[in-house]
Amino acid sequence: MYFMVVLFRPVLILTVFSAVLIACNTSGPVTDLVTPTTAIITPAAVGSQSASPTSDPEAIKNVQARNVKVTPPTIIPAVAKNVKTNLTPFALNGRGSAISISEFQDKSVSRQIDYGDQMYITWAILNNGYEDIVDMFFVDVYLGNILVERWQIDELAANQYVSVQNWDGIRNRVRMIDGIHNLSLVIDPTGLLNEVNESDNRVDIQFELNNAGNNLNPQEDPTLVLPDIVPWVLPDWESTLITTSDSGSVLSSKLSRDVQTHIRFGFSNQSLVSIQDDMWVYIYLDDILINAQSGKGLLAEESIGSKEWSGINTVIPIHPGKHKLRIELDATNLIIESDETNNVIEKELIWSEGPLELDGYDIEKIDDTQSTPSPLTLPNxxxxxxxxxxxxxxxxxxxxxxxxxxxxxxxxxxxxxxxxxxxxxxxxxxxxxxxxxxxxxxxxxxxxxxxxxxxxxxxxxxxxxxxxxxxxxxxxxxxxxxxxxxxxxxxxxxxxxxxxxxxxxVGKSDQIEIINYTEQELSGKLDKLEKLLTTRSVAINSDGIDFRNEILDVLDAGYYLVTGGSFLDERVDILILTRQDFLAWVDDYYSEQFDLNDVSKYQSILDERQRVKERGSGLKTNRFGKDVIVVNGEYMIADVIGTVAHELGHLRQGILNPIYSDGRSSYYWKALKEAQAQQFERTFWLYIEDFIGANLMEYPDYYGFRTLIQKNLISFLDNMSDDEHLLGLLIQWLVVLEDQEMSNLRSEFNERTQLSSVSSRLLYEHLVSITEDESEDYVRDKLKILYSQITTIEELILSRLIKDGFTEGSPDLRFPGLFMP
Structure with missing residues (x-):
């Protein structure tokens, strides 16, 4: 059986969008819970004081405030039958309004504020009813129709008020523009309490903001590349919004007000520009905001799902019947997008009462396998x-x-x-x-x-x-x-x-000559590359998309720049296929393997075939007398180019090293071969960058990229024993950092944090020169220093991130651009 080298593209672990239940702080005084990047966006302390009737505010003027301990909701709140409580806005002494905004602390409302100044918000509410409030409720502050912050109050005694003073987080929560704004204080916005008077729960003020400088209109500059946050259906998900009574399911199910409801949603930054800043997502039920989540900005082309939120039953009374659930992406407009009209997910839901009989909601796995064939009993x-x-x-x-x-x-x-x-x-x-x-x-x-x-x-x-x-x-x-x-x-x-x-x-034919390209011919093959990389399309599909000719031109030029020859002169066929044709090719290839093997090996052949069909993006093997590279073309164009370049690296191994073994040998030998092919892939892109004079693999120094690097290095370490591709990545770094024959490259590497195109090619050739017999000891020796060098590797990768003056590289080139030396 011919040996097949399969490329299982490592899936980069991207940033995680953290659920931030803005109504739910976790423990202790809220002033101690400043954790903006994990679970809670913490407001300032909520102060609580005993209050005399509102007609005598002076009596409570000097009473010492106490902090209200804020904890997450854990039960469905009860609704009081005999209403004797009432919440109302409360103007603190000297404020003139229950809510105020000022550029100075402890001051009343400023009617005009300069964006360059600090902005402090103060609010207070009073329970002027006859009984203590013992159930949880919320207090919101809105800028226009956008929620700025929500506070959770667990209890409030009769004739007591609570206040937040000098909260300064508004600029981190909403994009503000010049003009006159309405600032609103809204009490019990989700209707958890029954009150004597439900009409006195809101107060509004106006102020004018100047010099905000956030009035960018994307329509004014159509060449400006901006993010675009859109709803997205994640792999295996039924839809972009999952509402289920079965925790962890990716299928929606029946709902009951008496059974916990679980909500998840998917979204993506469908743009070539990453987002540096925070982003907020709001969840509404029947136009009442019930939850908010935040996370650091999305990377370009990043598609993620929210963490499962299971608190809807605890924050709003749900009555049996129809309700409308709405998700607003970038709800506070912190992100300037190319399209601000595609940020909403809506779904009509029906809640019943009582218990539910839940079916199995696990998504049905598509089975590409076929039954094991019967062994041959005759020759063929x-x-x-x-x-x-x-x-x-x-x-x-x-x-x-x-x-x-x-x-x-x-x-x-x-x-x-x-x-x-x-x-x-x-x-x-x-x-x-x-x-x-x-x-x-x-x-x-x-x-x-x-x-x-x-x-x-x-x-x-x-x-x-x-x-x-x-x-x-x-x-x-x-x-x-x-x-x-x-x-x-x-x-x-x-x-x-x-x-x-x-x-x-008739007569003598011309001798076939080796291909030699001029610079003009190479330029002609590469002149469409940058446009191809910005074309967010698969390489080929069954609907008529077909960029194969353009892709093969790029591959031929890149291979020529690295090797000095055209792959058209090599004994290799390159097949870029639709996924359907790719799977059919794999089936046909493995049918030959069944024919040539004893039935005792059928299951392992079947398992290998299924692994290739499920995870393989490309492969190189020998068939019909020559090498063949077969690639699933239903990936993004840059990824398809990179996959073929990787497999050309495998092809080149046997050309440079005639005694090169392509057999099924040790795990370390397989990992070393992957290290070689990966470095060839990077070399390929570096030579193209040099030729066209453009940086295709530069990425900004954003939180998302730093997280991407750190999390993936951890993943590489955790999984390198099970995936030779990941071990191959780490081997490359160790060779540059430790191999004495690479000392010249190491000096360059330490100075530039990455190898030049020529040095990258020399590293590839050095790796290929290592024989199979030498590989076991060579790799084992390098791995001895892995854990002592992993911090150095991380620092070198992080140092590649650019702080300014860059054009962000292709999302599909992050792997060779960041994770290879």
Whole structure:
């Protein structure tokens, strides 16, 4: 069985969008809970004081405030039957309003504020009812119709008020623009409490903001590249919004007010520009805000799902019947987007009452497997392919060659024929092969009596064509028929014929010359590259998208820049296929492996085939006498180019090192081969960058990228024993940092934090020079320093991030751009 090198593209772990239940702080005084990047965006302390009736505010003027301990809701709140409580806005002494905003602390409302100044918000509310409030409720502050912050209050005694004073977080929560704004204080916005008067829970003030400088209009500059946050259906999810009573499910289900409801939603930054800042997502039920979540900005093309939120039953009373759930992405407009109209997900839901009988909601896995085939009980004689030969029929103008050549009338052509018993069963009958030209029988060959399982038989340099037929110039068909009289009972009687067309010419043909490209020709092949990288499309699909010609031009030019030759001069076929055709090719390839192996190996072959179909983006193997690279083209264009470049790195291994082993050997040898191919992929892109004078693999020094790097290095360490691709990545760094033969490269690396194109190629060639016999000790020796060097590796990768003056590189080139030395 030919060995197949499969590229399982590592999936980069991207930033996690953290759920921030802005109504739910966790423990202790709220002033101690400043954790903006994990779970809570903490408001300032909520102060609580005993209050005399509102007509006598002076009586409570100097009473010491106490902090209200804020904890997450854990139960469905009860609704009081006899209403004796009432919440109302409360103007603190000297404020004039229950809510105020000022550029100075402890001051009343400022009607005009400069954006460059600090902004402090103070508010207070009073329970002027006759009974204590013992149930949780919320207090919101809005700027226009956008929630700025929500506070949770667990209890409030009669004639007590609570206040927040000098809260300064508004600029971190909402994008503010110049103009007159309405600032609102809203009490019990989700209706958790029954009050004497439900109409006195809101108060508004106005102020004017100047010099905000956030009035950018994307329509004014159509060339400006901006983020675009959109709803997104994640892999395996039923839809972009999952509402279920079965925690962890990715399918929506029936809902009941008496059973906990779980909510998840997916979204993506469908842009080539990453987002540096925080982003907020608000969840509304029947237009009442019930939850908010935040996270650091999304990377370009990053698609993620929210953490599951299961608190809806605790923050708002849900009555049986229809309700509308709405998700607003970038709800506070902190992110300036190319399209501000596609940020909403809406879904109509029905809640019932009582318990639910839940079905199994696990998403059904699509089974690409087929039943294990029955083992062959008969031989199967087929046209044969020898490695390095041009096929079952070869015709040349010279003896001793096994590749086709040009043919001239009057010269003697030499023909080779190859037959293969593709079975584990021997054939015990004479092996007869008929050779035809243009349907005229030229010769009947007897290749012997017994043909062993998986045996090849061939005829070499048969030279009697000119004795049998007079040929004219032009195209002629040579055809071989195996077992023409059906003497051999075979497992398949329909694969005995092979036909191939050849052209005879008058006179001598021109010798085939090695391809040499001029700079102008290379420029022509690469002139569409940058446009291709910004074309957010797959390389090919069944709907008519097809960028294969442009992609092959880029690959040929890049390969030429690295090696000095064209891959068109190598014995390799490159197939970029739709996913459907890719899977069909894999099935066809593995059908041959079943034919040639004992039934005891079928399950391992079946498992390997399924692994390739589920995870493989590309592969290199040997088939039909030459190397073949097969790639699933239904990935983004840059990723497809990178996958083929990676496989060309595997191809190049055998060219540079003729004794190179491609067999199924040790895990360390496999990892070393992946390290080689990965470094070739990076070399490929570096040479292209040098040629076109553009940086394709630069990325900004954003929180998202730093998190990307740190989390993936941890993942590489955790999984390197199970994935040779990940171990190969780490091996490259260790070779540069420790191998004495790489000392010159190490000096350059330490100075620039990355290798130049030439040095990258030298690293690749050095890795390829290591033999299989040496690989075990070589890799084991390098791994001794891995954990002592991992911090250095992380620092070197982080130092590649650019602080300013950059154009962000392709999302599909982060892997070679950041994670390879």
């Amino acid at each position: 004689l087929v046209p044969g392919w020898r490695d390095g030969w041009d096929g079952p029929i070869i015709i040349s103008d010279s003896q001793g060659t096994f590749t086709d050549s040009s043919l001239s009338l009057g010269e003697v052509p030499f023909i080779d024929l190859v037959v293969h018993n593709r079975s584990i069963v021997r054939s015990e009958y004479p092996l007869i092969v008929d050779l035809y030209i243009d349907d005229l029988l030229l010769e009947r060959f007897n290749l012997g009596e017994i043909m062993e399982p998986n045996e090849l038989r061939w005829v070499s340099d048969w030279d009697k064509v000119n004795n049998s037929v007079d040929l004219d110039a032009g195209v002629h068909a040579l055809k071989m028929i195996i077992d023409p009289d059906n003497l051999v009972m075979e497992s398949d009687e329909n694969d005995n014929i092979y036909e191939k067309h050849f052209t005879w010419i």
